[in-house]
Amino acid sequence: AATTLSDTMTSAFQAFDQVFDGTETDADIQAAQSSFDTVMNTAFNQFMSDTAASDARINTMISNIDNALGTSSGMTLNEFQFYDSSGNAVNWSITMVIPTDWISSIVAAGGALTYTRDTTAIPSSITWVGSCSDSNYYDKDSCEGAGGAWMAGRTDFGAGGQGLPASYAALFGLQEDIMILEFTRFEAQSTAGNDMSAQQQLEKAFSDNMTALAGNLGGTTDGSASIGSSKKDALVTLMQSPQF
Numbered sequence: 001a002a003t004t005l006s007d008t009m010t011s012a013f014q015a016f017d018q019v020f021d022g023t024e025t026d027a028d029i030q031a032a033q034s035s036f037d038t039v040m041n042t043a044f045n046q047f048m049s050d051t052a053a054s055d056a057r058i059n060t061m062i063s064n065i066d067n068a069l070g071t072s073s074g075m076t077l078n079e080f081q082f083y084d085s086s087g088n089a090v091n092w093s094i095t096m097v098i099p100t101d102w103i104s105s106i107v108a109a110g111g112a113l114t115y116t117r118d119t120t121a122i123p124s125s126i127t128w129v130g131s132c133s134d135s136n137y138y139d140k141d142s143c144e145g146a147g148g149a150w151m152a153g154r155t156d157f158g159a160g161g162q163g164l165p166a167s168y169a170a171l172f173g174l175q176e177d178i179m180i181l182e183f184t185r186f187e188a189q190s191t192a193g194n195d196m197s198a199q200q201q202l203e204k205a206f207s208d209n210m211t212a213l214a215g216n217l218g219g220t221t222d223g224s225a226s227i228g229s230s231k232k233d234a235l236v237t238l239m240q241s242p243q244f
Helices: 002-017 027-053 055-069 094-108 142-146 166-194 196-215 229-238
Strands: 081-083 090-092 112-115 130-132 151-154 216-222
Touching: 002 027, 002 142, 055 090, 055 094, 094 112, 094 166, 094 229, 112 166, 142 151, 166 196, 166 216, 166 229, 196 216, 196 229, 216 229
Parallel strands: none
Antiparallel strands: 081 090, 112 216, 130 151
16 A cells, blocks of 8 residues: 555656646646646545554454553544545554554553653644644634634643543654654755755654654553563554555
8 A cells, every 4th residue: 555655656746747848837737736636635545545444443442442441431433533635534544553452452461651752843834733722723724714823732642631541642642743753854855855965864864863762662561571672663663654
């Protein structure tokens, strides 16, 4: 699924670039942009469908969470769904289900995952991580459009915020920090353009950042045995895009 998505994206970018041959008109560019957007939306929707966990797999994950916490959470399938660009409900990606089940397994065994949040500034392109002075709005554009004040800031998934149990809050915190670093890289790549030396430096910096995040992870698998570096590295890798 990831290879298909990557190949489709590459072909779409190449087709778009071919429009700029020195004779392009505004109409040519608009038509190319429209075609590009259609191809990309279709590709991402297909990727989300291809990597979505089954209903049964999600229900098993919920049972594993309940078992780990020793209580019935009352969670249902639709709490682990989101909507694609066509408005269709899509189940969580299997790449989110797998680490969630792993968290449940270590919590059930008496262990825990800990994570120290990263502090990289949230890039301007991320307009949904933060809070609005009007609690009815959850993204920057809607907030400010309604006259509210938007404050960018990392999500508190734990007891002081969304109330997730600590190990699951650690997982979601890691996911959000990885997303922030990915968007930071995307913006820097756009600025670097065709400067291959700069692009290589960006990739090295991103790799170093991922290593640092793995180093921010801690905890035990059963209350005594520390979570090893290979598991930390694997968790960080699994949480990286594409995992839509």
